[in-house]
Amino acid sequence: MIDVTKKYRTRHGDEVQVxxxxxxxxxxxxxxxxxxxxxxxxxxxxxGRYIKDRDDDLxxxxxxxxxxRDVWVxxxxxxxxxxxxxALHAKNARGVGCLACIKLTIDCEEGEGL
Numbered sequence: 001m002i003d004v005t006k007k008y009r010t011r012h013g014d015e016v017q018v019x020x021x022x023x024x025x026x027x028x029x030x031x032x033x034x035x036x037x038x039x040x041x042x043x044x045x046x047x048g049r050y051i052k053d054r055d056d057d058l059x060x061x062x063x064x065x066x067x068x069r070d071v072w073v074x075x076x077x078x079x080x081x082x083x084x085x086x087a088l089h090a091k092n093a094r095g096v097g098c099l100a101c102i103k104l105t106i107d108c109e110e111g112e113g114l
Contacts, residue, residue, distance in 0.1 A: 002033045002048050002060060010050075012057040013040065021046065035060065064109045075100045 002008065004018050023043070024031070035057045037058075043103040044050045044073040048060035059110040071083035072090035076097055083104065 001046055002044075006061040008035070008048070008060040009063050010037065011055070011059045011061050016060060018060075033060070064111060065106065066109055068105075068107045071104050071106060072084060073102055073104060074098050075102060 002021050002102055004021050005048070006018075008016050008018060009077060010016060014037055018033060019036055020034045022031045023034050024045040028102060032043045033046060034041060034043050035040075035050065042058070044058070045052055050058035050060075050072040071085065072087045073083050074090050074094050076095070076099060079089070081093065087101065087103070094101065
C-alpha cells in the first residue's frame with residue numbers, strides 16, 4: 001500500500017508527490033491515492049497501480065535510498081579479499097601473493113539483490 005510518508009516515482013521514472021491516500025475512488029468507490037505529477041493531480045489504486053490488474057508506466061514505485069561508495073578489494077590467484085574503505089586500508093591488509101588491488105564503485109538501491 002502507498003504510504004504518504006515515503007517517496008515515489010512512476011514506473012516510467014517521473015517524480016511524483018503523494019498528496020493523499022485512502023481517498024474514495026472516482027470510478028468504483030474503492031480507496032485510491034491522489035498524487036501530483038508534472039504539476040497536475042492524478043490518482044491510482046491504493047496499491048499504486050494506475051490501471052487495476054495490470055502493469056502500466058504510470059504505476060507508483062517506491063524510491064529507495066541509493067547506496068553509492070567506492071571500495072578497494074585485494075585480488076589473489078584463487079580468491080578476493082573483503083572490501084576496504086580506502087586504498088591505504090587495502091594496501092596495509094595485503095597478503096603474500098596479491099595480484100592486484102582494484103577499486104570498485106558500488107551504486108545501487110538499498111536492498112537490491114537481496
